[in-house]
Structure formats: C-alpha cells, structure tokens
Amino acid sequence: MSSDDLADTRRAVDRAKRRFGADIRFPVLSDAERLTIAAYNATDPFNAQLARPITYIIDERGVIRWKFLDIRVGDRIPSAEIINELEQL
Amino acid sequence: MRNEPIGKVFALMLLGVMLIVWSGCGDSDEPLVKAETPSEPEELTSDTPIPVTLTGSLKGEVEKIVGVQFNIRLLQDGTVVSSVEADADGNYRIDNIAPGVYTVQMTARGYEAVEQTVQIHADDVALLDRVALKALEIPVPHIQGRLLNQATKQPLDRARLQLLDETGNVREVLTNETGAFEFENVPAEQQLTLIIDTDGFERQELPIPPIPAGEIATVDVELVRLPRFRGLLSDHITKQPLAGFLLQLIDEAGNVHEATTRGTGLFAFEGLPAGQRFTLLINHEKYEKQELLIDPIPAGEVAITEVELVPLDRDQLPVGEGLEVGTKAPDFRLPDGDGKIHALADYAGQNKVVLVFDRGNW
Known part of the structure; x- marks a missing residue:
C-alpha cells in the first residue's frame, strides 16, 4: 500500500511483473487520500505526502501481532523474515 | 423397647439420563462439551468470600x-436448616448456627416427634432439656x-427433600454426608x-405409591446435574489470565446468568437450563466487547x-512509528491498480494479513 493514485499503482504492478517475469499474487493498494496510512500511523514524519515503510502482521482477530519499521531508505525486511514471524504466531 | 418392623421394602430408582458427548473443535472460542467425571469436585467453586459471621451452638439429650x-x-420458619443424628447415648450437638429463634425437632421411627x-x-451454646420420646x-x-449425583455416583450432602402427602402436608429433611435421608412416621x-x-x-x-403401615420404602435417587459452562478468559496479546471480569450468559428466555473470573482467569456458570442456546457477553472498558453464541449444553454435562x-487502547507512538503491537488494526477499504476494492474485514477470522506500507512512486 502506498499513497500512489490508481494509475501509478497500476504502473508499479506492471513494472514489477516485467521485472520478475511473473504475476503478483497479492493486492497492491492505492491510498491516495492517505487516510489508511494515517490510521496506521505510517505517515512519513519528513514528508506527509508519503507513507513510511512499515510492515505489519495482523492476525485473524484483526489485531496487530508484529511490526517492522524500515530505518533507512531502501532497507526492506526480507520476505523470509516475515514468513518466519508468521510461522511463530 | 420397640422393635423396628421388618416389612417389605419398596425400592424405587430414578433411571439416569443417558449422556451424550460431543467433542470440541479446533477453534478455541468454540466450547467443548464433556460428560461429568467422578474425579470432578462435587462442590461448586466460587471466588465469593464466605462472610464471617458469629454463630452459636446447641446441645441436648434424648432419653436413650x-x-x-x-x-x-x-x-427456622418451617425450613430445615440443619440435621444430625443423636449418638448411641442420645446426646446431640449442632454447631455453626446463625443467631435467632429455631425449632428443634426430635424424632425416631415409631415414636412421636417432640419439638x-x-x-x-x-458464641454461646444453648442447652436443651432432656426429652423422652413416646412410642406410637x-x-x-x-x-x-440416598441421593447421588447420577454421573459421579457421589453422595449429595445437605440436599433438601420434601414429602407431600394427600392432605397437602409437607415434611422436609436434609441429606447427610453419605447422601442418606429419612422421613419417619409418614401417613400409611x-x-x-x-x-x-x-x-x-x-x-x-x-x-411414591401408598406404603402399608409398618413398612419401609427405600427410595434411592440419582440426580442429573444441570448444564455447566466453564472456561478461561485471557488477554489475546499477552495471554495473561484476566481476573475479576464479569461475564454474562443470556439464555433463550432472556435470563442473565453472571460469573466473575478468578485470579486464574477461570470462570464457571452452574445450574444452567438444559437444551437452550446462550449468548456469552463480556463487556469491559479496556477490551473489545465480546459476544459469543454457545450451543445448548445437555443436562449433566459441562461445556468448556x-x-x-x-x-x-495501547500507547500512542510518535508520528510515523506505526501502531503498537496488540492494537486493533484499523479496517480499510482501498482499491488496487485495477480499481478492485479490498477490505481488511475480508480476511477477518480466516487468515493472517501481511500489510506493507511503502513510499510508492515518489
């Protein structure tokens, strides 16, 4: 999810498909009004137009059970770590 | 001395109800229903402190x-509050009696009762005059x-029994620690x-069919325990037990049964109506309101x-640092690049969700 509008979100998905040569099997969401970003306290403190990269795991009851804050630009948590956390919950 | 008549013994046995057991399922919110086992404690459990009150005693003697x-x-007021048997010498004593006025009834098979x-x-012991009972x-x-728990075969102590005769007279007795009871000198x-x-x-x-004069009817009864509902209440995040929480169980007639969790987070509803669906309601200011449907619990069984x-509410973090772990995730309805709407609620109760916020095309 990002603050991209629909068109930019579609382009980002197409770009990813070309890059990885495969379909993306999860929804990439557009929050152009940044209401959900704000609700999750994920607004970038230095640029209110953007979301700060944060990863959450939400359980079946709708409760946040784990989160990861990216500290530096481009520093993303590896998928394997997320899967590991999922398995521990 | 008057010998006890030896007559035909009438025996009635209330047949026990067949237990139906169904096993629980994977979802931890679903109750597991099980039959009562002999190992379960007979007494009801409660956190309610027993009030300390000053009591008195009485003692007396019946001529041996x-x-x-x-x-x-x-x-007291026509209701039996305690009963004992006199010892072999005719002496008796009753303790832990709340202060007040009582009637002491002394009786035996084949003898006129004296009151x-x-x-x-x-903090006092009342002494009663020695009495002699007169033979009928x-x-x-x-x-x-004897009165027993149908499932455990354990005796039911201090259970109240009433005997109604054709003229509308009611006699009342209590069972003793072995579940035994006795109605002496009933109408023939x-x-x-x-x-x-x-x-x-x-x-x-x-x-009870008419009993001929001089005979003894033996009526052994096994009672089926009313449904019970027990469980453990805990915090979804910390898994710590939640003590002192009020739980309400509402039956189909709208009756509200209440229980409070103990220090261990355990709660117990006893004596519930059989064959009814319930709604379990837990409403606490610091937790999301919980409402669960509970299937009917057969008599004699306990649902767990x-x-x-x-x-x-969790602590609010500085801007951009996300929400605290343990916080309820805000719901959302957002489109993907093709305009298809996705809501967090679509996954509720089914799957965990990995939600990634990113900077996007900036």
Whole structure:
C-alpha cells in the first residue's frame, strides 16, 4: 500500500511483473487520500505526502501481532523474515 | 423397647439420563462439551468470600432407647436448616448456627416427634432439656433412601427433600454426608410425592405409591446435574489470565446468568437450563466487547471454552512509528491498480494479513 493514485499503482504492478517475469499474487493498494496510512500511523514524519515503510502482521482477530519499521531508505525486511514471524504466531 | 418392623421394602430408582458427548473443535472460542467425571469436585467453586459471621451452638439429650436412632432437625420458619443424628447415648450437638429463634425437632421411627423452641446466641451454646420420646400406638410406614449425583455416583450432602402427602402436608429433611435421608412416621396408605429441588441439579417430583403401615420404602435417587459452562478468559496479546471480569450468559428466555473470573482467569456458570442456546457477553472498558453464541449444553454435562479478549487502547507512538503491537488494526477499504476494492474485514477470522506500507512512486 502506498499513497500512489490508481494509475501509478497500476504502473508499479506492471513494472514489477516485467521485472520478475511473473504475476503478483497479492493486492497492491492505492491510498491516495492517505487516510489508511494515517490510521496506521505510517505517515512519513519528513514528508506527509508519503507513507513510511512499515510492515505489519495482523492476525485473524484483526489485531496487530508484529511490526517492522524500515530505518533507512531502501532497507526492506526480507520476505523470509516475515514468513518466519508468521510461522511463530 | 420397640422393635423396628421388618416389612417389605419398596425400592424405587430414578433411571439416569443417558449422556451424550460431543467433542470440541479446533477453534478455541468454540466450547467443548464433556460428560461429568467422578474425579470432578462435587462442590461448586466460587471466588465469593464466605462472610464471617458469629454463630452459636446447641446441645441436648434424648432419653436413650436401645436400638432406636434419633434424628434431630433444626428448623427456622418451617425450613430445615440443619440435621444430625443423636449418638448411641442420645446426646446431640449442632454447631455453626446463625443467631435467632429455631425449632428443634426430635424424632425416631415409631415414636412421636417432640419439638422445642430455642434461642441461639452468638458464641454461646444453648442447652436443651432432656426429652423422652413416646412410642406410637399404631405402626406407621417410613421412607429412607440416598441421593447421588447420577454421573459421579457421589453422595449429595445437605440436599433438601420434601414429602407431600394427600392432605397437602409437607415434611422436609436434609441429606447427610453419605447422601442418606429419612422421613419417619409418614401417613400409611397414602399417595405421596417426593420433591427434590437442590441447587445445580434437575428438579425431581417422584410419586411414591401408598406404603402399608409398618413398612419401609427405600427410595434411592440419582440426580442429573444441570448444564455447566466453564472456561478461561485471557488477554489475546499477552495471554495473561484476566481476573475479576464479569461475564454474562443470556439464555433463550432472556435470563442473565453472571460469573466473575478468578485470579486464574477461570470462570464457571452452574445450574444452567438444559437444551437452550446462550449468548456469552463480556463487556469491559479496556477490551473489545465480546459476544459469543454457545450451543445448548445437555443436562449433566459441562461445556468448556477459552475466550481471549482483544485490548482496545495501547500507547500512542510518535508520528510515523506505526501502531503498537496488540492494537486493533484499523479496517480499510482501498482499491488496487485495477480499481478492485479490498477490505481488511475480508480476511477477518480466516487468515493472517501481511500489510506493507511503502513510499510508492515518489
């Protein structure tokens, strides 16, 4: 999810498909009004137009059970770590 | 001395209800229903502190008659509050009596009952005059029996039984620690009704056929325990037990049964109506309101469940640092690049969700 509008979100998905040569099997969401970003306290403190990269795991009851804050630009948590956390919950 | 008549013994046995057991399922919110086992404690458990009150005692003596057992009953406003048997010398004592005015009834099979009024004072022992019981001139029948828990076969102590005769007279006795009870000197050749209405068990009304004079009817009864619902309440995030939480169980008639969790987070509802669906309601200011549907619990069985409450408010973090773990995730409805709407609620109760916020095309 990002603050991209629909068109930019579609382009980002197409770009990813070309890059990885495969379909993306999860929804990439557009929050152009940044209401959900704000609700999750994920607004970038230095640029209110953007979301700060944060990863959450939400359980079946709708409760946040784990989160990861990216500290530096481009520093993303590896998928394997997320899967590991999922398995521990 | 008056010998006990040896007559035909009438025996009635209330047949137990067949237990139906169904096993639980994977979801921890779903109750597991199980049959009562003999290992379960007979007494109800509660966190309610027993109030400390000052009590008194009484003691007295019935003139000894070899081979005769005297029953001593303490009544208040016509209700039996305690009963004991006199010892072999005819002495008796009753302790832990709340201060007040009582009637002491002394009776034995084949003997006229004698009643005395007594005032009980706190921290005092009331002494009653020695009495002699007079033998009845004509033989009369008696009823004796035992009261057991149908599932565990454990005796039911201090259960109240009433005997109704054709003229509308009601006699009342309590069971002793072995579940035994006795109605001495009941009317002969009358249709009688034994009424057993004790907390946590199904009420029974048993017709007792007319008993010939001088004979003893033995009525052993097994009572089916009313459904019970027990469980553990804990915090969904910390998994810590939640103590002192009020739980309400609403039956189909709208009756509200209440229980409070103990320090261990355990709760227990006893004596519930059988064959009814319930709604379990937990409403606490610091947790998300919980409402669960509970399937009917058969008589004699106990449903067990675990309930986790989701905490509501967590500490607010600085801007951009996300929400605290343990926070309820805000719901959203957002489009993907093709305009298809996705909502967090679509995944509720089914799957975990990995939600990634990113900078996007900046």
